[in-house]
Amino acid sequence: MAIEGDKPVSGLVCVGIIVGARGLGGDLRIKSFTMDPDDVAAYGPLCDETGKPMFELRVVGHAKGNVIARVAGVNNRDAAEALKSRRLYVLRTALPDAGEEEYYHDDLVGLRARLVGGGELGTVRAVHDFGAGAVVEIEDEAGGAVMVPFTRAAVPEVDLAGGSMVVDPQPGLLDGSETPPTEAAGNENEA
Secondary structure (H helix, E strand, O other): OEEEOOEEEOOEEEEEEEEEEEOOOOEEEEEEOOOOHHHHHOOOOEEOOOOOEEEOOEEEEEEOOEEEEEOOOOOOHHHHHOOOOOEEEEEHHHOOOOOOOOOOHHHHOOOEEEEOOOOEEEEEEEEEEOOOOEEEEEEOOOOOEEEEEOOOOOOOEEEOOOOEEEEOOOOOOOOOOOOOOOOOOOOOOOO
8 A cells, every 4th residue: 555645545555666777868777566576567557656647668687686677768867866666656556466375575565363272472663675585574563573484384374354364473473582402403414
């Protein structure tokens, strides 16, 4: 969901963000949030946070983990730099349905997180992927946050229709204590 002033604009999904310019000809560097980075340009015209159509991207390459794209009317570095930090949205209806046990990050944000043994953990504030897999950020009632790996073991149940997920945290995740390493920890290939 995007924000228009104080009003949410529903039906939009963020698929990327412009992180800067490349070169002098107006090329944009885009961090793509789509599974296939090139798909940031595959769903038709992109919108800003208000739902106002902005432009269509044409992917022309890749550099340092970013998609390089061109846009009609952006012909120099200054014009490209002026778009830096702009989030890129598409209408949810333009996206394919998620597969079984697949979720759009936007679908998870706002879910109530309950503990597997009972009790409330908090509300999903964000979903991050720092390269090693998705991590769910859950805000508790006191305003603190806990990061939970979005794996089948740590999140055994997601109920989108019911607005909740069940979390089975690893020992020590919620109480701040550390679990001592076991003898089995380490490189399995060591003799």
